[in-house]
Amino acid sequence: MPAKILEPDDLTLENTEIHPSLRLPNEAWLPVLQHPCDFPTDVFESVSLNLLKNPNINSSLLFRADILYDSSNNELTNVDLSKNEESQLRYWLQEYNVRDGELPGFEVKRTLIRRMIPRNPQLDKAIAQTCLLLQSSTENASDLKRSLVIYIPHADSIDEVPWYHPRVQSLAYLHVWIPTAASSEKPQGTISLHYRLYPFESLPLSPRLLRTGQHLLSTIHKHGQGQLTGYTKRVLHDQMFSQQRVQNTYTKLKQRHAQRLCDRWVEKTEPSKHVFEDLGIAAFLIELWKDIYDAGTDSVDQDGDGPTTKGGAFPGFVDIGCGNGVLVDTLLREGYTGWGFDARRRKTWNTFDKPIQNQLKEMILVPQPLFELQHDRMYPIYANGGILSPGFSSAAATENPAGDRPAWHNGIFPQGTFIISNHADELTPWTPLLAAISSSPFLAIPCCSHNLSGLRFRAPSVFNNNSADALAPSYFAAHINKSKSIAIAIACPDNDEIFGPGPEQGDLKDLNAKARAKQPSAYSSLCDWVAHLAARVGYKVEREMLRMPSTRNVGIVGRAMMPEFKDDGLDTRRERVSEIVLNEKADGAQWVERARGLVRGQGSGH
DSSP, rough: OOOOOOOEETTTSSSSOOOOGGGGGSTEEEEEEEEOOOOOOOHHHHHHHHHHHOGGGOOOEEEEEEEEEEETTBOOOOSSOHHHHHHHHHHHHHSSSSSTTSSSSSSEEEEEEEHHHHHHHHTOOOEEEEEEEEEOOOOTTTTTTTEEEEEEEEESSGGGGGGGOOSSSSSEEEEEOOOGGGGGOSSSEEEEEEEEOOOOOSSOOOOOOHHHHHHHHHHHHHHHHHHHTOOOOOOOOOOSSOHHHHHHHHHHHIIIIHHHHHHOOOOOSSSHHHHHHHHHHHHHHHHHHHHOOOOOOOOEEESSSSEEEOOOOOOOOOTTTTTOOHHHHHHTTOOOEEEEESOOOGGGGSSSOHHHHTTTTEEEEEEEHHHHHHHHHHHHOOOOOTTSSSOOOOOTOOOOOOOTTEEEOOOOSSTTOOOESSSGGGTTTHHHHHHHHHOOOEEEESSSBTTTTTTBBBOOOOTTTTTTTTTOOSSSSOOTTTTOOOOOOSSSOHHHHSSSSOOOOOGGGGGGGGHHHHHHOOHHHHHHHHHHHHHTTEEEEEEOOOOSSSSSOOEEEEEOOOOOGGOOOOHHHHHHHHHHHTTOOOOOOHHHHHHHHHHHTOOOOO
């Protein structure tokens, strides 16, 4: 059901009666739009502060706002400023402000200066803005309460106002609240928008200014009503480091690489999505690696318990299931050593420079723990021309494929190698396990749900204590007509010969609405399960909602071990991984069969 469109009253029309409470005590301010609201003063102030700190909510052309000054704690900045910029900031505090007597009946409660950062600095420039939070100076609790938020762009002329900002000298939101109206049926409050126009501007307002005002008023009204009804944001970004760091790095990567990558794109898919997605991941990794590596006196607080010495020189990375190779290309060009591999070579690889192509390998990954546990079953079945036959070389010994057949890799990498799996599908749940047996940190970005046998399934979650082998929910039908839809394996693969009776098979479409509503989403369950596997092998799991153009944007990071696991040797870690593989009932034969399908061009690939 589409969201209801706010239809505010246009106060600029002729013969429109404007209530005195909606007028500001200065004729330079023009009342533009107003609409009733149900949220009180404290909600208005809370929402206003959130919108002030996150201008990207109002404009997709903006990344964020850097707060340069906040009078509530008298802090100058949350970003690094030069001495010249600090001097300019003090000038702004004097120049862009409300003069004494300019707004009688109001007093300034808080002053902030923000710099709005555009997404594309080559098209739009940043602009600073003084933001003032004012309240009516009445002390009578029964009187109406008026709260005012004013935005003053630091522009000497209209030509200095960027496209994403309304072309006005300043704008304001006025919230009027009537405490005594609580017993009446009428709304208790009103929210209105006001412009201070440039002297040469006059009524009627331009369509763009009016349209912009409607959008701004609609946004603050929607957020105020949402907060009143108990809405809380479910997704939190920037848990590991600041928004500024990632976005600044992302902007630099876009300027250096985006045009080249998009111009050379040869895949059938849309280049912009894949290119900008991988640049976003690269920006996150670069900032993460700054915190982890570079030995010396620098330190980083990784766990909130105090600074931790950084982990030495960068050990290199491997991107397992690297797909189009854009992430590998970007990281190599930024000076990081590493390589990537995938089951199938992509057309895009040929567009990269030769040194980059040399670091992209066509390989199948057959996890060593799986091979060791089920070697007797896996090897004989596929020895005759299969991917584990003598004709196929193991990348553990060599990276050269035999003939036109790809090599296979056992998933054991030089100790400390940073392991990346970006939408690597079958390899996603194996990522923390492979990292553990190589004493490596990792980043896993889940996408499609596969079990340790490489089969599609609905991952278990905290709903059932992350227990895949025991999971067979009664709400899934035991028999599904597979011609209608793809059945989903709920737990281990259906292999009676090895594991006994398998789990139930089911179709999510067969769940009634109530049963579905009680369950976490398939993607949420997958992320829970991968994080659970990482914790089982000892990682202190961190999650980050990555700033990238994808709904599958959860980053699961393992960069430090929990205290009780720190002293474990490699043998202990490998035993623990083998135990998990057994408990999860991973089927090596199924895995190799799946891998053969990927070589033949079947399945989603990794």
